Amino acid sequence: MKMILFIPLLLVVLSVSTDQTEALALQQSFSPDVHAALREMIASLTEQRLELRSLKKESAGYAAKSERQEAEIKNLKKQLEEHDTKLEGQETETNKLKQQLEVRQVAFSASLLVDGSTTFGPFNTFTTLVFKHVVTNIGNAYNQQTGIFTAPVKGAYHFEWYVGAHGGRHAAAAVLVKNGERIFIAYEYQRSSYGTSANGATLLLESGDQVFVQQWPNAILFDNNNHHTTFSGHLLFNM
Known part of the structure; x- marks a missing residue:
């Protein structure tokens, strides 16, 4: 009677052991691929972050350059306006002198x-x-x-x-x-x-x-x- 009960129990133990072994083997077979994928994803994200930082830096540089150019344009515009005002003043003085010369005659x-x-x-x-x-x-x-x-x-x-x-x-x-x-x-x-x-x-x-x-x-x-x-x-x- 004891011998009969022992045989099914042995079969169950062997069955469980086989399942764990297969699961462990399956886990071992998939683990390197997952880690590799994760490493690739991390590397890609890191690269993207670096590119994003570079783009932000370049964008900031362009913005600063644009601001400088805009400031230079405003300065040049101001200089032109001052030059035009000066020319108008000189023209007015010239007209006055011309008028004074004419009225003397x-x-x-x-x-x-x-x-x-x-x-x-x-x-x-x-x-x-x-x-x-x-x-x-x-x-x-x-x-x-x-x-x-x-x-x-x-x-x-x-x-x-x-x-x-x-x-x-x-x-x-x-x-x-x-x-x-x-x-x-x-x-x-x-x-x-x-x-x-x-x-x-x-x-x-x-x-x-x-x-x-x-x-x-x-x-x-x-x-x-x-x-x-x-x-x-x-x-x-x-x-």
């Missing part, structure tokens, strides 16, 4: 008639004379349509005017006027023959001031192709 001279022969007046009131025969008008400050000189710049100006008329009941007379203020008069009265008179004045004018000549009330003026009655002026110096 102011002079005109004109007579009453372009041609023909005429006696003007007498008139009951002060009458602005329009000197239409313009021989010089440098700077275009004199208006031959109105007879008015307009100062283009502040400065000292000198004016002269000459009047003439045949003698008789009326005198030859004209007055220099600045912005409505009568300055000096040129006056000549003769009972017979031809008489002339002249006068001059230096005036300090502001830019835009107006100067003109008015015929005196109840006076007469004469002019012909010889241009007896004239009005002239020029800038002495600006201020």
Whole structure:
């Protein structure tokens, strides 16, 4: 009876032993492959980490380089703007100097008639004379349509005017006027023959001031192709 029970028990033990042996053998057969795979994965991850760090470093380098380039571009742009501003300032100064040079060149001279022969007046009131025969008008400050000189710049100006008329009941007379203020008069009265008179004045004018000549009330003026009655002026110096 004991012998019979021992045989199945031996078979069970042998069976269990065989299974463990096979499992151990199977584990031993798979273990090197798993370790190799793990090593490969670790090596790959390490390599990827190194590449990632390198990329981050390169990216940071590119970013820093980009920032430097952007800063340089901004600096160059600022320098260009400053250069443009400087050029504009120089251009403005050049224009001012050019304008000052141009306004220094102011002079005109004109007579009453372009041609023909005429006696003007007498008139009951002060009458602005329009000197239409313009021989010089440098700077275009004199208006031959109105007879008015307009100062283009502040400065000292000198004016002269000459009047003439045949003698008789009326005198030859004209007055220099600045912005409505009568300055000096040129006056000549003769009972017979031809008489002339002249006068001059230096005036300090502001830019835009107006100067003109008015015929005196109840006076007469004469002019012909010889241009007896004239009005002239020029800038002495600006201020």
